[in-house]
Amino acid sequence: MRKYDFIIAGGGMAGLSLAYYLTQSPLRDRSILILDRDVKDRNDRTWCFWEKEAGAFESIIFRQWNQVNFHGTTHAGALNLGDYRYKMLRGIDFYEFVQTELQKWPNIEFRQASINRIKETPQGGFVIADDEPYIADFVFDSTFSLKLNQPENHNLLQHFRGWVIKTTTPCFSPNLPEIMDFRVDQGGDCRFVYVMPFDETTGLVEFTLFNEQLLTEADYEIALRQYISQHLGAVSYDICEIETGVIPMSDEPTQENPSEHIIRIGTAGGYTKPSTGYTFQRTQRYLKALVTNLVETGKPTRKQSWFTKRFKLYDSIFLNVLENKRHPADDMFTRFYAENRPAKAFQFLDEDTRLVDEIRLFMTMPLLPFTTAFFNVIRRKMFG
Ligand SMILES: Cc1cc2nc3c(=O)[nH]c(=O)nc-3n(C[C@H](O)[C@H](O)[C@H](O)COP(=O)(O)OP(=O)(O)OC[C@H]3O[C@@H](n4cnc5c(N)ncnc54)[C@H](O)[C@@H]3O)c2cc1C
Known part of the structure; x- marks a missing residue:
């Protein structure tokens, strides 16, 4: 051997x-x-x-x-990166x-x-x-x-189905991808559409959910068809590629x-x-x-400072709010992207911000649901 x-x-x-x-x-x-x-x-x-x-x-x-x-709920428009x-x-x-x-x-x-x-x-x-x-x-x-399957953790899924479509008339804005469009029925959890334009008539349209339960194939398709006709205004189109995925959103x-x-x-x-x-x-x-x-x-590991581990706590708190439906997800994301500088929001998601930036960002979030989630995370992680 x-x-x-x-x-x-x-x-x-x-x-x-x-x-x-x-x-x-x-x-x-x-x-x-x-x-x-x-x-x-x-x-x-x-x-x-x-x-x-x-x-x-x-x-x-x-x-x-x-x-x-x-x-989102109170903001619709471009975010400068x-x-x-x-x-x-x-x-x-x-x-x-x-x-x-x-x-x-x-x-x-x-x-x-x-x-x-x-x-x-x-x-x-x-x-x-x-x-x-x-x-x-x-x-x-x-x-x-x-x-x-551990009860002290939060185990949500990000699941989605996307189509690359080719429309007969111009329906996409090639210079403006849509990272989250919440103009879809929230079904009591977190649902949005993601649109990546290739050119005016071609793009990836993806119906995405953050929750615990996968949908049937037909449910994703109905949501996609509705969105494409209502919000892209496409009457006739070909589906060129299909993309599906399930990504763990878990701590x-x-x-x-x-x-x-x-x-x-x-x-x-x-x-x-x-x-x-x-x-x-x-x-x-x-x-x-x-x-x-x-x-x-000679060691194949990556060095991690203990202080960066605070981002794990932030992730758990956010998952706890989502999992327990403590606040509508569409409003949380709206506050996150619209009430902060988008570049700062991306920097935070990259775990590159300073504590002072993070505190400013938390202040744009709904206080009671996040405080309740914080204590709930501590209790779950300590006592199961
Ligand atoms: C459809 C889809 C879209 C995504 N889009 C994004 C995105 O836009 N942005 C983002 O940041 N992340 C995205 N992700 C999440 C993530 O980036 C991808 O899942 C990424 O491919 C993960 O990389 P990986 O190497 O861990 O797993 P993979 O890329 O899946 O690689 C694992 C490899 O292991 C092989 N393998 C598994 N089991 C065995 C076995 N028993 N024997 C032999 N080979 C095996 C598989 O064939 C595969 O090639 C997406 C995920 C999916 C599924």
Whole structure:
């Protein structure tokens, strides 16, 4: 059995990003095996995220905008993003770009196989895929699924169905993506539509919910059809692509480093921001930090200051308000984006703000529901 320096279990967004960052580091000549059951040759998802600078994948960004639209309870209109750009990256462009880059490295091997087991051994991280054994100094696992069932935690889901549609008449504003449009029946929880325009007649329209219960396929479709006719004014259109997803919005603690030779990354490593579901940009930041630490110390972990852990508390409070329906979600998001500078709101979601900014931001939120949620989170986390 050949021993690798690193095995990357799951060559999706996090696995491929990690391999890419390793090739950009002094560890570029290490032997790496990437295992995935899928060949990643379909546009199975689209990632949107925001950043100020050009990122590692700037050359393949599909669209980017300096403002976004928001339709809430008391505000409807464009939000100026300041130095941030809201960017859209198509899955297929990312897979092709990274796979092409990685193929230039003879020390990187891809194998299409289904992973049956990952376990710790004294010799290293051990993987069985399609009944073949593999071993490495470190196994980076992006295939692990969290079991969301601990009562002290908040376990909501972000679930959505999106269509890329082509309309016969101009229906989209190419310069103005819609990050949240709450002009849909809230059904007692949190529901909105997300619209990413490609040009005047093509765009991604996504019906999204933050709650605990998935809908039937027909329910998502009815909401999409209604929105497209009522708010985009499209009478006839073709559905060119369909995107569906379920993202955990959970504060269940993830074991990022379950044992000496196994490290979980991506969604499996708890990289998803619990209060928003955004994962792409956090994964890039976390993996860059992980590779830097691996180069400097030989340890494949990322350094975290205890003070940044306050954002976990903020996420839990927000989830508690949502889960217990302590305040209408559409109004919370309206206050968040319309009563704060949008760039500050994005900076807060990036966990880059100072405490004083955070206090100012909290003051725009409804006091009683958030205070009740704060005490409820403390009680649940301490006593279950
Ligand atoms: C449709 C969709 C749209 C999204 N849009 C956004 C967005 O706009 N912005 C954002 O920030 N986040 C978004 N997300 C959330 C998140 O960024 C993505 O889910 C992202 O792909 C997570 O990266 P990952 O590497 O953790 O998981 P994945 O990209 O899913 O990679 C995991 C890989 O592991 C492989 N695998 C799993 N189990 C096995 C096994 N047993 N054997 C072999 N291989 C296995 C899979 O084939 C897959 O390739 C979206 C998610 C979805 C589903």
